[in-house]
Amino acid sequence: MNWEERLSRAGWRITMPRRVVMWVLQQAGHPLSPQEIHARGRRFHRSLGLVSVYRALAVLEQVGLVRRVHREDRCDGYILASPGHHHILLCRGCGRTVEFPGAEDLSGLIAHVERRTGFRVEDHLLQLVGLCPPCRGSRLRSRPSGWETTGQEK
């Protein structure tokens, strides 16, 4: 099911601003701020307003098509979300963003924390930051399936 269908089924209309935001994020492959999305989006859709970018992001995030990226200094970046709960791996060199599944790998840690604190853990926020192969200067390896790059392959 494509994003338009998902959006539509969730009761939202397929509009130009929303389409543009999706296009832009698709092509970027790394987190973009509302400002950046707006700037790039205008190339496709001249009259695009910044407000609409904010509104589109809010809707798309709610539907799970877009994800906010949290970095130590700024938290205004958005990337395309692959379906399901994924985590984010961010290259500090080029900003390239990869999502990966693996909530399972956290279950041990979570169980441990629950035992020791008495908390009931309901949700988590996990992001990894590092260097991608090109930025490390090493040769690129094949990327196995299930590990999708957010956005277009370069």
Next chain:
Amino acid sequence: MNWEERLSRAGWRITMPRRVVMWVLQQAGHPLSPQEIHARGRRFHRSLGLVSVYRALAVLEQVGLVRRVHREDRCDGYILASPGHHHILLCRGCGRTVEFPGAEDLSGLIAHVERRTGFRVEDHLLQLVGLCPPCRGSRLRSRPSGWETTGQEK
């Protein structure tokens, strides 16, 4: 070593605004925004400026005495940091924040991710959100050592 010593050794002066920010965060035990810190801080130090709160937070964070808390909707909360790299467990009921060590528990996951993506992982951001014992309505359990509550025990 207390925080004043740590700050001092890092080359910073012990000033009233910095002291007030530490006091306020100590007493709160849950994330506070600069605004909130400012409001509470004025009770101790009438002339405290909001700007100084921002500046104090920047310095204290850099020295590792204070940590920023990332939540889905807002990322402007700060808590006292216990020494070392800890993770944050946040109660969505009362906001109570507990830090826990456990970078080790992530090493498996990180190794896995590195193998599959070719990235070299350098840092991570992990936060858990859940319900603390009081907010779940259950009896409070003892909190083992090494699991410190940020701020004052209630």
Next chain:
DNA sequence: CTCTTAATGAAAAATTTTTTCAAAAAGAGT
């Protein structure tokens, strides 16, 4: 094609964060 309702864009308002700069105060050395 029409009609209803959601969504848009522009402007204004509200918030949040940063910059600037003269005055105050930390703290090292008398």
Next chain:
DNA sequence: ACTCTTTTTGAAAAAATTTTTCATTAAGAG
């Protein structure tokens, strides 16, 4: 304690970000 140098402060202004308002436009169901 007192002096001196340098950092730090607080206020105001500026910049940047996000939200609200509202008349107009355009989705998409019928």
